[in-house]
Amino acid sequence: MKELRFALKKTVPVLFAYLFIGISFGMMMYTAGYSWIWSFLSALFVYAGSLQIVMVSLLKAGAGLMTCALTAFFINARHLFYGIAFIERFRAMGWRSPYMVFSLTDETYSILVSADYGEGLNRDRAAFFIALTNHIYWIIGCLTGSLAGRILPWDMEGIEFSAAAFFIVVVIEQWEKSASKLPACVGLIVGALFFLILGPDRFLIPSLVSSVLILMLLGDRIRIKEGMTDEN
Amino acid sequence: MKIDTAYSFCVILICAVVTLFTRALPFIVFSREKTPEYIKYLSAVLPRTIMVILVLYCLRGTVFSERPYGAGEILSCLAVWGAHEVSRNMYVSIIAGTVCYMLLTRLL
Known part of the structure; x- marks a missing residue:
């Protein structure tokens, strides 16, 4: 096994x-x-x-x-x-x-x-x-x-x-492996911003929703950097 | 303390069903045969964003407004990072950071 x-x-x-x-x-x-x-x-x-x-x-x-x-x-x-x-x-x-x-x-x-x-x-x-x-x-x-x-x-x-330490290790390894650093940066900036504005109990969901929207907007840039092709 | 069996059972059942709902919803929404292009794109990049936010979420209990101003959390995160740069070994990095955190929260 x-x-x-x-x-x-x-x-x-x-x-x-x-x-x-x-x-x-x-x-x-x-x-x-x-x-x-x-x-x-x-x-x-x-x-x-x-x-x-x-x-x-x-x-x-x-x-x-x-x-x-x-x-x-x-x-x-x-x-x-x-x-x-x-x-x-x-x-x-x-x-x-x-x-x-x-x-x-x-x-x-x-x-x-x-x-x-x-x-x-x-x-x-x-x-x-x-x-x-x-x-x-x-x-x-x-x-x-x-x-x-x-x-x-x-x-x-x-x-x-x-658990947090494990998540940090995953972030480091993903950062090093990925061509575009934008997705991680979006998470950090958006997360930190909402944390400051809304506080620890309410920042999570707004951060996730905004991140998805921003990633969609940055789609073309990230796709090119990542070498993602459009077919299939 | 006397517990209300039927009520307690309902509460646990509701928590279970709602949790499953939050986990299953994306699969229900995108259950049709062909996955849209933007979902393929998000499935490649969104995890990197979510993992960073998850780190913040894990550390949300950090108190910055009074001594030691979140020093325990910040230093322990740096310890994970430093240990990982040196060791390149996930287990070493996690143990280093956790030991650091457990010590600092008791000492600071």
Whole structure:
């Protein structure tokens, strides 16, 4: 199973972040009075880190179902932009394709857009194992927090930075590999601008929408630089 | 604490369905046989933009208005960058940055 080995290697950066955030979630659920089965169901079917953590507050507050739906939508609206990179790729993946769509988290997305599969690997199987491995890390994290959160003595505060560190590495490697630096620059300028104007809680979606528009406007320049041809 | 099973189940179900919806929508919208040209273009360049924004999103909790003015986050990002320039090894860079962050948030 060289695809599984490849996936295990590629997902190491996510392992620590998922275990830590998952454990935090599990502990919050435990403190709120929910047994491990609830954490397990959430990890299995919701599978969205920041939303699950907010979900605990919603549950505790007894928030209305409409409020829950809107909160979930706005927290996860960034995912609307992830699928764009994989429309054709996932469609070609047959029975694996629904799971690939379901499990497209921030971390899985960043591994998939940066993975260099090389020769001799079944790309579809490797991508599927990457998605599945991350999901399993997440489930293990959430369960551990629920079952053993109280007895874990270690202070691991800050280990969630490993997710940011991983994203930074992906940015560096994409920067070096790509002919046009404009897409990355657009992200930085637009993101930083909206961060300053709208603040940390509201900058994300406006940044993503504006970036798509700007990339469309810069389309011709970037296409030429990237050597993209118009046919097919 | 007594939990309301039916209510809790509904909340989790709604979160699951809405999350799946946000992930699936692009695939539903562009499900027709021929993928438009601009989607092919975006699928090539948009990830590079999104990854930069995702870094900012990850660091959105940084506090710049009081001591240590986000120094922990900024220095740790630089540590990832520096380590990656030197080592060219993803694992080394991530560990260096994370250890740096965990130390700085405790020391600063």
